[in-house]
Amino acid sequence: MHKDLEEYADKLPLKLLQEIEESCPAGKLKKVAKKVFEEYTIARIDAGEAVGLISAESIGEPGTQMTLNTFHYAGVAEMNVTMGLPRIIEILDGRKSIATPSMEIFLKSPHNKGKDVKELALQIKETKLGELVSEYGMNIVDLKIDVKLNVDRLKEFDIAPAVVAKAVEKGMGADASVKLEGDSLTLKLKEKEDNRGLNALYRLKEKCKDVFVKGIKGVRQVLPVKRKDEYLIITFGSNLKKVFELDFVDTERTTTNDIYEISEVLGVEAARQAIIDEVFRVIETQGLDVDIRHIMLVADTMTASGEIKGITRYGVVSEKASVLARASFETPIKHVINAALKGETDLLNSVVENVMLNQTVPVGTGLPALITKKGK
Amino acid sequence: MAEVYVNGKFAGLVDNAPDFVQRVRQDRRSGVLSSEVNVYYDSVIDQIHVEGSRGRCRRPLIVVKDGMPALTERHVKQLQKGELSWSDLVAQGVIEFLDAGEEENALVAFSDQEVTPEHTHLEISPLAMLGVVTGLIPYGDYIQSARLIIGSRNLKQSIGMYATNFPLRMDMDVNLLHYPQTPLVTSMMHELSDYDAHPSGQNIIVAIMSYKGYNMEDAVIINRGSIERGFGRSTYFRPAVTEELRYSGGLMDTIGMPDKDVKGYKSERDYRLLEDDGIVHPEAKVKEEDVIIGKTSPPRFLSNLEEYSLASNIRRESSVSLRHGEEGVVDFVALTENEEGNKLVQVRIRDQRVPEIGDKFVSRHGQKGVVGLIVPEANMPFTASGVVPDLLFSPHGIPSRMTISHLIELVAGKTAALGGRMVDGTIFSGEPEEQIRKELAALGFNERGTETMYNGITGEMYEAKIYIGNMYYLKLKHMVANKIHSRARGPIQLLTRQPTEGRAKEGGLRLGEMEKDTFVAHGASLLLKERFDSDRTIVPVCEGCGVIAIHDTLKDKRYCPICGENVEISDIEISYAFKLILDEFKSLGVYPRLVLKNKY
Numbered sequence A: 001m002h003k004d005l006e007e008y009a010d011k012l013p014l015k016l017l018q019e020i021e022e023s024c025p026a027g028k029l030k031k032v033a034k035k036v037f038e039e040y041t042i043a044r045i046d047a048g049e050a051v052g053l054i055s056a057e058s059i060g061e062p063g064t065q066m067t068l069n070t071f072h073y074a075g076v077a078e079m080n081v082t083m084g085l086p087r088i089i090e091i092l093d094g095r096k097s098i099a100t101p102s103m104e105i106f107l108k109s110p111h112n113k114g115k116d117v118k119e120l121a122l123q124i125k126e127t128k129l130g131e132l133v134s135e136y137g138m139n140i141v142d143l144k145i146d147v148k149l150n151v152d153r154l155k156e157f158d159i160a161p162a163v164v165a166k167a168v169e170k171g172m173g174a175d176a177s178v179k180l181e182g183d184s185l186t187l188k189l190k191e192k193e194d195n196r197g198l199n200a201l202y203r204l205k206e207k208c209k210d211v212f213v214k215g216i217k218g219v220r221q222v223l224p225v226k227r228k229d230e231y232l233i234i235t236f237g238s239n240l241k242k243v244f245e246l247d248f249v250d251t252e253r254t255t256t257n258d259i260y261e262i263s264e265v266l267g268v269e270a271a272r273q274a275i276i277d278e279v280f281r282v283i284e285t286q287g288l289d290v291d292i293r294h295i296m297l298v299a300d301t302m303t304a305s306g307e308i309k310g311i312t313r314y315g316v317v318s319e320k321a322s323v324l325a326r327a328s329f330e331t332p333i334k335h336v337i338n339a340a341l342k343g344e345t346d347l348l349n350s351v352v353e354n355v356m357l358n359q360t361v362p363v364g365t366g367l368p369a370l371i372t373k374k375g376k
Numbered sequence B: 001m002a003e004v005y006v007n008g009k010f011a012g013l014v015d016n017a018p019d020f021v022q023r024v025r026q027d028r029r030s031g032v033l034s035s036e037v038n039v040y041y042d043s044v045i046d047q048i049h050v051e052g053s054r055g056r057c058r059r060p061l062i063v064v065k066d067g068m069p070a071l072t073e074r075h076v077k078q079l080q081k082g083e084l085s086w087s088d089l090v091a092q093g094v095i096e097f098l099d100a101g102e103e104e105n106a107l108v109a110f111s112d113q114e115v116t117p118e119h120t121h122l123e124i125s126p127l128a129m130l131g132v133v134t135g136l137i138p139y140g141d142y143i144q145s146a147r148l149i150i151g152s153r154n155l156k157q158s159i160g161m162y163a164t165n166f167p168l169r170m171d172m173d174v175n176l177l178h179y180p181q182t183p184l185v186t187s188m189m190h191e192l193s194d195y196d197a198h199p200s201g202q203n204i205i206v207a208i209m210s211y212k213g214y215n216m217e218d219a220v221i222i223n224r225g226s227i228e229r230g231f232g233r234s235t236y237f238r239p240a241v242t243e244e245l246r247y248s249g250g251l252m253d254t255i256g257m258p259d260k261d262v263k264g265y266k267s268e269r270d271y272r273l274l275e276d277d278g279i280v281h282p283e284a285k286v287k288e289e290d291v292i293i294g295k296t297s298p299p300r301f302l303s304n305l306e307e308y309s310l311a312s313n314i315r316r317e318s319s320v321s322l323r324h325g326e327e328g329v330v331d332f333v334a335l336t337e338n339e340e341g342n343k344l345v346q347v348r349i350r351d352q353r354v355p356e357i358g359d360k361f362v363s364r365h366g367q368k369g370v371v372g373l374i375v376p377e378a379n380m381p382f383t384a385s386g387v388v389p390d391l392l393f394s395p396h397g398i399p400s401r402m403t404i405s406h407l408i409e410l411v412a413g414k415t416a417a418l419g420g421r422m423v424d425g426t427i428f429s430g431e432p433e434e435q436i437r438k439e440l441a442a443l444g445f446n447e448r449g450t451e452t453m454y455n456g457i458t459g460e461m462y463e464a465k466i467y468i469g470n471m472y473y474l475k476l477k478h479m480v481a482n483k484i485h486s487r488a489r490g491p492i493q494l495l496t497r498q499p500t501e502g503r504a505k506e507g508g509l510r511l512g513e514m515e516k517d518t519f520v521a522h523g524a525s526l527l528l529k530e531r532f533d534s535d536r537t538i539v540p541v542c543e544g545c546g547v548i549a550i551h552d553t554l555k556d557k558r559y560c561p562i563c564g565e566n567v568e569i570s571d572i573e574i575s576y577a578f579k580l581i582l583d584e585f586k587s588l589g590v591y592p593r594l595v596l597k598n599k600y
Helices: A014-023 A026-043 A051-066 A084-093 A115-126 A151-157 A161-172 A197-209 A240-244 A259-266 A269-286 A291-301 A325-330 A332-342 A351-357 B017-030 B075-083 B086-092 B145-155 B188-192 B224-228 B404-419 B432-440 B513-522 B524-533 B576-587
Strands: A102-106 A133-139 A142-150 A175-182 A182-191 A211-213 A221-227 A231-237 B004-005 B009-014 B038-042 B047-051 B059-067 B095-099 B174-177 B200-207 B220-223 B234-241 B291-293 B295-297 B328-337 B343-353 B360-363 B368-375 B391-393 B464-473 B535-543 B550-552 B557-559 B569-575
Touching: A014 A026, A026 B557, A051 A084, A051 A291, A051 B513, A084 A269, A115 A221, A115 A231, A115 B569, A133 A197, A142 A151, A142 A197, A161 A182, A161 A197, A161 A211, A161 A231, A182 A197, A221 B432, A240 A259, A259 A269, A259 B009, A269 A291, A325 A332, A351 B291, A351 B569, A351 B576, B004 B017, B017 B038, B017 B047, B047 B220, B086 B095, B145 B360, B200 B404, B220 B360, B224 B368, B234 B291, B404 B432, B513 B524, B535 B576, B569 B576
Parallel strands: B004 B047, B200 B391, B220 B368
Antiparallel strands: A102 A231, A133 A142, A142 A182, A175 A182, A221 A231, B004 B009, B038 B047, B059 B095, B174 B234, B200 B464, B220 B391, B234 B343, B328 B343, B360 B368, B360 B464, B535 B569, B550 B557
């Protein structure tokens, strides 16, 4: 770093200092840095500003306007991703399983040129036996099921009948034996004490439809789309870890909307960014204007503990230090009794507790105090 | 094979459903079956429903057979002579009532010109499609249906002559309009409902224009002269009722002048209007808190011991007095007995209500508005012929609401007033607007209903021609006098020591959770504390055990209920609600300890 800037090393962020150094002539560095520091101090949020509450109001107020405005995209019938208020609630609650998990899979060059997108998409899609079958024949006498495979579909999915047979054998396990003849499978029920007769055969037929044959588990739908100059695959259903293992996937840009999955695969920092991106995207599509820093603050509180905590009584609220603050949110008796069992102390350091006691709230004008020294 | 259900219960099967239904209807018309039976066939699910149960909405229609209405000229003549009545027509099967189900099978013609062989029924009159109140709205076919509904809802809240025996009645919370009039623009429903006998509005001159902005946002401006002449004046009645109740042990209430040693005795001034029997005299002017009926009750809790003590003889004050903010004149006093033979006293208070700023007025088209300004007659705009409007209505109320009937009533009313006749504005069959305009032009006025007007203050001519005419306006029962409310200091709740809630209890307006948040967001911490000071208390706290200590004012001593006297006790300032929650914690078996330390 330039020696003229050293003075500001602790006062300005490194990124800013670098920018000054790169874009200004060496002689004027000191002057520029001084001005930047002034501007920076003005832009900083004052001490004692109730940032959390302002964020809450700034997100909550426009939130009341978006309740029923859910948009439906014409033409993309099968891709109906949760948007609007339900999605925001889903994210902020920190739900483990979300309503419509979905991935955006970017492809490495040259796959992103679109030539083999369809094949790659089918490779990712979770294929079950039920999709490859043209006909089921139930042989009641021998307790067998004749499964006729759909040859066209097999070709389309690029699967050999033998592969299917192997997958079915694995999937059925001890329930049935599998035999392959040409393009039809024969499943013979292995009778057991508690699983015999016609009912068992029927159950077997239903079960074999769900046998996993190929693809990535959890990816129920795939949709290759063209965005700008490249092709990518949008999926319904998410499995980030398995998708990252594929060599044609651009792991740097591929994402999912399942924040928990991001947290597991890429870590909390990525999850924090995912929360910001997802919430911001919803707010943006609703045509609302919320400063991104409010959302960043929410994402920070949700991820500060190292794992995702929802803004619920089980999540962030349970982390509050004040007993009274927790009790004032939901289920007060539970909180008070648990606090009594632990012998907790409420230091009255935050807003709600002090409102309850009718004391000055330690924000804004409630912060400064005058201390005088008595003369000796 | 159609299934037949009678009153919703399965009854059997029928081969030819249309034939069966037709036969039931035939029998009903010829009087074999009750006229209250309805039948309908649902061809989609192949079910016949025969209904005779109560609670179905039914409406009358003229039966049509082979393209000919069953009601003939002869019927009409007989009706006019009085030889035939409605029930005769129903009995003859000329008119029948359809319920919602049977309507599905019917094809109803709107007018007799429209009738074709396919039609099964003919509308008696388009007016019959509407209810009584909606039928009162003139030119209802020139208004949005939603507004029509709003209009009829408003009509129901209007003040009028609700009953002509009102001086003998003890109705709770009723209003009576002074000088009610029948509208100039009427409808057939006015005649049918005998509206002349109980009108609820007045014909006034309305100009559609603005005036210094005092009629923006649906407000209306009223001419003070009109009010002084009696426009919109009404009387509000509210009776006070009390009775001498009997209690166990032979004790009972006594209505009469309370003794001075009665528990809860008010000031002597409050009883000044009572006569010897403890009841106010008629025509006495009463104000808030004044006692209307003096009454005492026996003490509430009577234990065996107290029976002999001196204190037990002290009776309780339980007089009826005027509520906060009420005033009026004693109108009528009635002394009777109730079903149990107890003495019953009813005192009716009357209060004259002159229109004031904030009272609500409405035309018959759902165009309601609150009085925004009362202008001296001299300052009101006037026309070339010297006509001064009674009310100024804002033009901005029209385009978005599309209440064209409001505009038509104005010209129709003008024509009626100038022509000296009533105008029929019945829905779908009223006098056509064009004809009214022609008549207006023939009377020497602009056929558009506009006139040149002059500023009442400066005398200057308005550049725009003002749309002015006669309209029927109604005063609604929502008056500011019943709603106005403010509080600076006042009563508090016993439990929380916070201000009471609601107008009746002279309560405050709550600064709620979200409003509190705005103070915090502004960092106005000290202001917030001040705002929430209503239940502030100073409480002594034992520094030893952290429990709220006791201050004995008699001995002027402070001690802790746990640690005794030899412990340091300090005063703290908290909200009473917090003291209450500490007590609630204790009731849960939780020991809340207050640890004190110096704040700075």
